[in-house]
Amino acid sequence: xxxxLDRILGRQPRTAxxxxxxxxxxxxxxxxxxxxxxxxxxxxxxVLEAVSRFVPVTPEDIAVDxxxxxxxxxxxxxxxxxxxxxxxxxx
Amino acid sequence: MSEVIxxxxxxxxxxxxxxxxxxxxxxxxxxxxVAVIDFDVGLRNLDLVMGCERRVVYDFVNVINGEASxxxxxxxxxxxxxxxxxxxxxxRDKEALTEAGVEKVIKDLKTxxxxxxxxxxxxxxxxxxxxxxxxxxxxxxxxxxxxxxVRDSDRIIGILQSRSRRAREGREPVQERLLITRYSPKxxxxxxxxxxxxxxxxxxxxxxxxxxxxxxxxESSNAGVPAxxxxxxxxxxxxxxxxxxxxxxxxxxxFVAEEDRGFLRRLLDSVSRKAA
Numbered sequence: 001x002x003x004x005l006d007r008i009l010g011r012q013p014r015t016a017x018x019x020x021x022x023x024x025x026x027x028x029x030x031x032x033x034x035x036x037x038x039x040x041x042x043x044x045x046x047v048l049e050a051v052s053r054f055v056p057v058t059p060e061d062i063a064v065d066x067x068x069x070x071x072x073x074x075x076x077x078x079x080x081x082x083x084x085x086x087x088x089x090x091x
Numbered sequence: 092m093s094e095v096i097x098x099x100x101x102x103x104x105x106x107x108x109x110x111x112x113x114x115x116x117x118x119x120x121x122x123x124x125v126a127v128i129d130f131d132v133g134l135r136n137l138d139l140v141m142g143c144e145r146r147v148v149y150d151f152v153n154v155i156n157g158e159a160s161x162x163x164x165x166x167x168x169x170x171x172x173x174x175x176x177x178x179x180x181x182x183r184d185k186e187a188l189t190e191a192g193v194e195k196v197i198k199d200l201k202t203x204x205x206x207x208x209x210x211x212x213x214x215x216x217x218x219x220x221x222x223x224x225x226x227x228x229x230x231x232x233x234x235x236x237x238x239x240x241v242r243d244s245d246r247i248i249g250i251l252q253s254r255s256r257r258a259r260e261g262r263e264p265v266q267e268r269l270l271i272t273r274y275s276p277k278x279x280x281x282x283x284x285x286x287x288x289x290x291x292x293x294x295x296x297x298x299x300x301x302x303x304x305x306x307x308x309x310e311s312s313n314a315g316v317p318a319x320x321x322x323x324x325x326x327x328x329x330x331x332x333x334x335x336x337x338x339x340x341x342x343x344x345x346f347v348a349e350e351d352r353g354f355l356r357r358l359l360d361s362v363s364r365k366a367a
Contacts, residue, residue, distance in 0.1 A: 014282030019238050020289045027245050027293060041261070 040064050043077070051079055093201040095208045097227040097265075099251075101243030103214030105235045106272040109308055110330075111211035112140045112317040114231065117334040119174035120319065123206040126165065128196075129179035130223040131213035132188055138178045141168065142315025152180035155192030161199050170320055175205075188222045197226050216250060224251055229337075230267045231299060236274060236285040244269070244294060268299035270333060275304045276349040287347055300333030302326060303346040 044064045051057050061080040098111040108129075115127040128151060129137035138144040143166045149159035154177070161177075168174035177196075180187065200208050212223035224230065230251050234244045248267060252258055255265050271287050278284035287301050305326045311318040318326040325346050332342045 016279065016282045016285050016289070019285050020293065023238055023241050023285075023293050026242060030242075030245070 040066060043075070047077055047079065055081055057081070093205050093208060094228045095197060095210065095226050096229040096231060097210045097212055097224045097251075098231045098233060099212040099220065099224055099247050100214065100233040100240070101216065101220075101247040102235075102240045105233050105240050106302070106308070107214070107233050108137050108140050108211055109312065109317075110231065110233050110270055110272065110302075111137060111209055113319045113326075113330040114334060114337075115174060115207075115209045116141075116168070116171045116317040117319045117330055118207050118209075118337075119168065119171035121334065121338070122173070124173040124204060125207045125209060126175045126177060126200050126203075126205045127209040127211060128177040128223075129211050130188065130219050131179050131211065132219055133179070133181065133184070134213065135179040135181050137211050138166070138176060139315060140312050141176055141317060142170070143168065143176055143178075144315070147178045150178045150180040151196070152187045154196055155187065155189065161196065161203070170316060186218060188219055190222065190225060193222045194226065216246065220247075221250070221254055224265075225254065225256055227251070227255055227265050228257070230265050231270050231337075232267060232294075232296065233270050233272055234290060234294070235272060236279070236287070236290060238285075241285070241290060241293060248294070248296060267296050268337070269294060269296045270299045270302065272302040273304045274301050274347065276347055280349050287344075298344075299336055300329055301344060301347050302329045302333070 044059065044062055047062055047064070048057065048059055051062075057079060063076075063078045065076045066074070096114075098107050098114065100107050108131075111127055115125050119125045127137065127141075129135055130151075131137075132152060135147075135150070138147050146166050149164035151164070153159040154161055154164045165175040165177055168176060197208055210223040210227065213219040224247075230248075232244050232248060234240050251265050251267060257263060257265050269290065271290060274287065275284055279286045287298065291298055303325050305318075305324070307318050307321075307324045307326045311321075311326075318324055319330050321327055322331070329346050332345060335342045
């Protein structure tokens with residue numbers, strides 16, 4: 001947005017603020033830093049607690065993966081149930 | 092206690108090698124025993140920037156492959172005591188840097204009593220860059236006030252937070268700090284360049300220092316003598332401030348504001364000039 005003063009003086013908008021806006025958007029979207037093991041560990045713990053309320057499972061029965069490419073991030077959680085079947089959930 | 096510092100950036104040409112040379116030399120000038128390793132296998136340049144290119148006999152890959160000992164490969168710096176350079180190899184492929192090999196070299200350097208082991212990372216996010224950051228305790232992320240550099244810094248910070256040993260073993264995370272280089276206060280004031288505050292707001296990483304754009308950087312690489320050796324230059328002082336901050340001192344930021352007289356001051360000055 002050009003400020004009123006810029007309009008009166010016929011000045012171009014400042015490119016630095018444009019750069020800042022564009023970077024904030026792209027960095028939020030790429031979320032390079034969300035893919036950390038600590039987060040996955042926390043998710044795994046939460047899933048373990050939730051599933052344990054209904055079925056007996058151990059941490060080894062749960063696999064949590066986060067895959068991302070340019071388009072989207074996919075969080076996949078797979079829980080092996082005691083009778084051998086696998087319960088799959090995802091986003 | 093030895094500490095491993097990676098100097099990284101993602102993007103190329105932002106000043107990793109210049110900063111590695113200056114930070115290593117500056118730490119050595121403060122009495123620390125420092126080894127600086129060039130991880131840019133195939134594109135060795137740290138030796139040239141530090142002025143020891145004619146004394147390279149063995150390199151990092153020779154040491155990893157057991158073809159030379161660390162003592163044979165380390166080059167003693169001529170400008171600072173207690174500073175040693177481990178050059179990258181010129182010919183071998185990047186896969187020559189194995190995790191086990193790099194781990195052994197770093198472990199041996201720690202045993203030799205180095206206070207700091209500085210890892211000069213290559214650009215990109217390939218094997219060399221990953222190896223350079225794997226064993227880091229500290230990361231100095233070099234960034235230019237420019238969109239592609241800022242975005243790549245964010246990427247490399249994400250990689251530090253997932254691929255470093257500290258992250259993988261669930262230990263205390265690598266301490267990241269930003270070093271903003273090629274900064275031009277005048278262009279920032281004119282709204283043509285991201286300010287250091289903008290960059291900090293976007294990346295949310297603590298600031299180590301701001302190095303002003305300067306012809307001295309080119310001149311010091313021409314001569315093969317890192318800028319910190321000439322304490323009169325702004326660049327040298329900005330690197331020295333950054334090193335002080337790294338070592339835990341509180342140092343105010345310098346060279347981030349153009350000398351700005353302001354409208355009233357200029358008006359008063361011109362009036363008083365006319366009156367004189």
